[in-house]
Each structure stands twice: as C-alpha cells, then as structure tokens.
Amino acid sequence: MDSTTTITAVHHHQRSSNKKEKIIVIMGATGTGKSKLSIHLATRFNAEIINSDKIQLYTGLDITTNKIPFNERQGIEHHLLGDFDPEDAELTASEFRSLAGFTIGDIVSRKKLPFLVGGSNSLIHGVLVDRFNPEEDVFDTGSNADPVSFELRYNCCFLWVDVSLPLLxxxxxxxxxxxxxxxxxxxxxxxxxxxxxxxxxxxxxxxxxxxxxxxxxxxxxxxxxxxxxxxxxxxxxxxxxxxxxxxNTCQLARRQTEKILRLRKAGWDLHRLDATEAIRRAMTSAGDGDVFMEEWGDIWERQVVEPSVKIVKSFLEE
Ligand code: ATP
Incomplete structure (x- = not known):
C-alpha cells in the first residue's frame, strides 16, 4: 500500500467511525455508583439508559439484585431493566446484542443519547463489538490469541467507575x-x-x-x-x-474488575474515574448525618461527576 492509499484508508476509517452512532458506556464493579452517576449524567445530557446487568434484565428480586428504585430514576427512561419474565429461557448474549442494538437505534432516532450501564462485561462486549462470535467466551483466560476485539460498531465513550477493591x-x-x-x-x-x-x-x-x-x-x-x-x-x-x-459479592466485584482490565488491555479506551475517596468518606463518616452527606457528596461531585461531565462534553463535541 503506498502512502496515498494509506491516507485514504485512514480517512475512510475516520469517516466511517464519525458516522457511527455515539453512545456512552458506564462500566464498573457492583457497588461503585454506576447507577447514581448514570442518572446524574443522563439528566444533564438528555439521555436514556439501557441496562447491561444480566440479572437485572428480569422481573423480580428488585432489592436482592439492586435495581435502581423507580423514585431514584428522576424521570430518566430505562430500557431492558426488569422487562423479562424469569420463567422464560435465559436471554442469550446474541439476543441481548440485538435487543440493545435495536434500543440504541430507537433512542438515537428520537435525538437522545444512549447510555449503556451495567456490570455484565460479557454483555457489554457482545453489544459493542463489530463482529460478535456467540461461541466464544472472550474472558476465558485459557485462550492464546486475545479474543477481545477493539473494533466496535458504535462510537463509544467509556466511563469506568473504579474503587480500590479492599475498600469496595x-x-x-x-x-x-x-x-x-x-x-x-x-x-x-x-x-x-x-x-x-x-x-x-x-x-x-x-x-x-x-x-x-x-x-x-x-x-x-x-x-x-x-x-x-x-x-x-x-x-x-x-x-x-x-x-x-x-x-460472593466481593468475588463478583473482583471478577468484574479483572474483566474491565482485560478490555482496557485489548485497547478499549476507558476513562477511569476513581471513586475510592468518595466511598471511603461515605463509610468512615457514616452516622454523622447531614455533615457526612455533604462531605461525601462534595467528593463524589468533584472526583467522579465533574470529570465525567468534561469527558462526555468533549466526546460530544468531537
Ligand atoms: P459470567 O460469564 O461470569 O456470568 P458476566 O460478565 O457475563 O460474567 P456478571 O454480571 O459478571 O456477568 O455476572 C456474573 C454473576 O454474578 C451472575 O451470574 C450472578 O451470579 C452474579 N450477579 C451479577 N449481577 C448481579 C446482580 N445484579 N444481582 C445479583 N447477582 C448478580
């Protein structure tokens, strides 16, 4: 390939990636504050949320599975959250890919911004990659070649809420x-x-x-x-x-973090937001009533929300 062909190819790639639908993906282990952050950003950026937690897809066990309660959603539309009958067969990753893909298209057609939010990284991977192979477990560390693809079918902005594991x-x-x-x-x-x-x-x-x-x-x-x-x-x-x-919840958080690190290693451009200090403050000052809420909220705002807003803003301006 001569240099003109290379430049043409790069331009072509950039053009096609510019044409891709823009979506925001909020990742992180259980308990890191993904839902809270997603509501904050969704109200600010006129967004709708698509759930990507494989257990929260089903109706029932709302407390046990930690579904965001209706009264905390601030009117933000949530999709694929508690919509499926747990008595039907388990939704496969391929089915989730088409349902989420359809929902993304629908949200974009209504001139809103789609947010994909949840802790199931295999589902997130399945939705986003250009070429999806349902036979492959991309997080199976046994395989030689890296099966995680960085060629994505959407123009994604990744926000990863991270908390130091022992504290989490x-x-x-x-x-x-x-x-x-x-x-x-x-x-x-x-x-x-x-x-x-x-x-x-x-x-x-x-x-x-x-x-x-x-x-x-x-x-x-x-x-x-x-x-x-x-x-x-x-x-x-x-x-x-x-x-x-x-x-087992702690183990889940560890496995989720490992998967996120694998995605980053494979080239996914994840913006890491460190919520450790906010969570630490929330834990140590628990019981101090309003003072603690204020302090906790301030740190969360400064270290997680504000940087996220900046990242999303500049992504949307690109
Ligand atoms: P795996 O392939 O291990 O299922 P995954 O990335 O597809 O991983 P995870 O979201 O990590 O999916 O879920 C793994 C397991 O963690 C679930 O099968 C379930 O046991 C538990 N789990 C995940 N989310 C929840 C939840 N919201 N409530 C309760 N348990 C959950």
Missing part, C-alpha cells in the same frame, strides 16, 4: 446488611415460596444459591416470621447464608 469489599459487606434491612430476606422468602426452579433467569442471582440450604431446612411456607424465637441453629444457618452473600 468492606463497603459491599455493609451494603448487604442495608439490603437485608430493606427487605432482601423477605423478598427471597417469597421467591422460594413461588417455585424457585422455574425462575431460570434469577436462579444465579447472588442471594438465591446462598439461601438454598436455609430454605431447604426451614421451608418458606412455615417460616416463623418472628426472628426473636429462632433457635441458635436456625440463626447460625441464616448467618452463614449472609456471610456467603458478602463473600
């Missing part, structure tokens, strides 16, 4: 306690009451396998709602399930 695990452990206070155990009791085996889409949700042996021993139908009267054996089985949920 402490935070997640506390979040599990908060989820239990918010009704996670009651939600799982109901789930086990309604033929859990048939709800294929939700059976892998953290919380379901961990509570299996508890509900086998103490069937949900005769669950004694009065926890005070539980004997020490029952309390022990329950506490073991909660411990496992904490451990």
């Amino acid at each position: 695990c402490d935070y997640l452990s506390k979040r599990v306690d908060d989820m239990i206070d918010a009704g996670m155990f009651e939600e799982l009791t109901q789930f086990y009451q309604n033929d859990p085996v048939s709800q294929i889409g939700l059976t892998k949700s953290i919380g379901v396998p961990e509570f299996r042996s508890y509900f086998r021993r103490y069937p949900p139908s005769d669950t004694c709602s009065d926890e005070v009267s539980w004997d020490w054996v029952r309390r022990g089985v329950y506490e073991e399930a909660v411990r496992d949920i904490k451990k």
Whole structure:
C-alpha cells in the first residue's frame, strides 16, 4: 500500500467511525455508583439508559439484585431493566446484542443519547463489538490469541467507575446488611415460596444459591416470621447464608474488575474515574448525618461527576 492509499484508508476509517452512532458506556464493579452517576449524567445530557446487568434484565428480586428504585430514576427512561419474565429461557448474549442494538437505534432516532450501564462485561462486549462470535467466551483466560476485539460498531465513550477493591469489599459487606434491612430476606422468602426452579433467569442471582440450604431446612411456607424465637441453629444457618452473600459479592466485584482490565488491555479506551475517596468518606463518616452527606457528596461531585461531565462534553463535541 503506498502512502496515498494509506491516507485514504485512514480517512475512510475516520469517516466511517464519525458516522457511527455515539453512545456512552458506564462500566464498573457492583457497588461503585454506576447507577447514581448514570442518572446524574443522563439528566444533564438528555439521555436514556439501557441496562447491561444480566440479572437485572428480569422481573423480580428488585432489592436482592439492586435495581435502581423507580423514585431514584428522576424521570430518566430505562430500557431492558426488569422487562423479562424469569420463567422464560435465559436471554442469550446474541439476543441481548440485538435487543440493545435495536434500543440504541430507537433512542438515537428520537435525538437522545444512549447510555449503556451495567456490570455484565460479557454483555457489554457482545453489544459493542463489530463482529460478535456467540461461541466464544472472550474472558476465558485459557485462550492464546486475545479474543477481545477493539473494533466496535458504535462510537463509544467509556466511563469506568473504579474503587480500590479492599475498600469496595468492606463497603459491599455493609451494603448487604442495608439490603437485608430493606427487605432482601423477605423478598427471597417469597421467591422460594413461588417455585424457585422455574425462575431460570434469577436462579444465579447472588442471594438465591446462598439461601438454598436455609430454605431447604426451614421451608418458606412455615417460616416463623418472628426472628426473636429462632433457635441458635436456625440463626447460625441464616448467618452463614449472609456471610456467603458478602463473600460472593466481593468475588463478583473482583471478577468484574479483572474483566474491565482485560478490555482496557485489548485497547478499549476507558476513562477511569476513581471513586475510592468518595466511598471511603461515605463509610468512615457514616452516622454523622447531614455533615457526612455533604462531605461525601462534595467528593463524589468533584472526583467522579465533574470529570465525567468534561469527558462526555468533549466526546460530544468531537
Ligand atoms: P459470567 O460469564 O461470569 O456470568 P458476566 O460478565 O457475563 O460474567 P456478571 O454480571 O459478571 O456477568 O455476572 C456474573 C454473576 O454474578 C451472575 O451470574 C450472578 O451470579 C452474579 N450477579 C451479577 N449481577 C448481579 C446482580 N445484579 N444481582 C445479583 N447477582 C448478580
């Protein structure tokens, strides 16, 4: 190829990438604040959100799977969030690719900006790559050649919310306690009451396998709602399930971060936003009421929101 041909080819590539639809992708491990950031940016940039968490696709277990509550969505339209019946077969990565692709087209046609937000990196990869091979597990570290492609079918701006893992695990452990206070155990009791085996889409949700042996021993139908009267054996089985949920949530966060690092290594241009300090502040000053909220909010604003706004702005001006 002579230099003129090369320049023509580069120009052609740039032109075609300029023509691609622009989307914002918000990535990060569970608990890093993706949903919160997405709402903030979506209100600012006239956007709609497409969920890319494979468990949150299904109806049900809203507390257990941490779906953003309706009253926190600030009127922002969410797609593919709790839309699918967990009793139907599990949605495949190919199906998700076409559904998300269709939704992106629809959002763009209404002159709005699509945001892809969620923790399932295999789904994100499947939606974005130019050539998708459903047979391939791109995160399988066993393969020799790097199967992660950096040729993407959209013009993407990647925001990666990152939190130091040991701190994130402490935070997640506390979040599990908060989820239990918010009704996670009651939600799982109901789930086990309604033929859990048939709800294929939700059976892998953290919380379901961990509570299996508890509900086998103490069937949900005769669950004694009065926890005070539980004997020490029952309390022990329950506490073991909660411990496992904490451990597995931390493991999920670690695996998600590893996958994000793999994508970056393969050439995905991820903008890293460090939310460590914000989360640390939120954890250490918990209980100080309004003062803590202000401080926490200030740091979040300065270290995560403001840089994100700048990044998105300059991406949209390109
Ligand atoms: P994998 O191939 O391991 O499923 P993935 O990138 O496709 O990885 P992840 O989002 O990392 O998908 O989910 C992996 C597992 O983590 C799920 O099968 C489920 O057990 C758990 N998980 C993920 N998201 C949630 C959630 N919102 N609530 C509860 N559990 C979840």
